[in-house]
Amino acid sequence: MNCKKELVARCLKKTTDRIAEIMHAIEQAQEAIENDTKSSAGDKYEISREMVQQDLNRYQTQLSQARKDKTILEQLPLERKEYVGLGTVIFTSAMAYFVAISIGQILLDQKTYMVISPSSPIGKLLMGKSVGGHIYFNGVSQELLAIS
Structure with missing residues (x-):
């Protein structure tokens, strides 16, 4: 259980950092739009403004996903399970997930x-599997050795 708590803590840190980075990028994009004054270039100004607006829209989408990820992490079930599900740590013959x-x-x-x-x-492939189960991924067969 301690391993899971530490994994969740590290995931939350990465996600929180990501949210902060995205919000900073949004602020910069908004400042660029606000500070950009129309020049005599005309079309060049409109293209530049549209590119910044597209960046802003992309950042908003990323921010929305990062916030959803944070909510998922905050609500993860940490109890031990007999089968693979959300919040499960799996040790296979090839990798830990x-x-x-x-x-x-x-x-x-x-x-x-x-x-x-x-x-x-x-x-x-892993969802619903239990210890002793097998998956085949990227040309490698993996046996589930432990689930917690």
């Missing part, structure tokens, strides 16, 4: 954990 949100690798106690979403390709 943590089913939460798509973050990628996290190093904890000199062990690499791949933090995955249940809707990711590997997550879909």
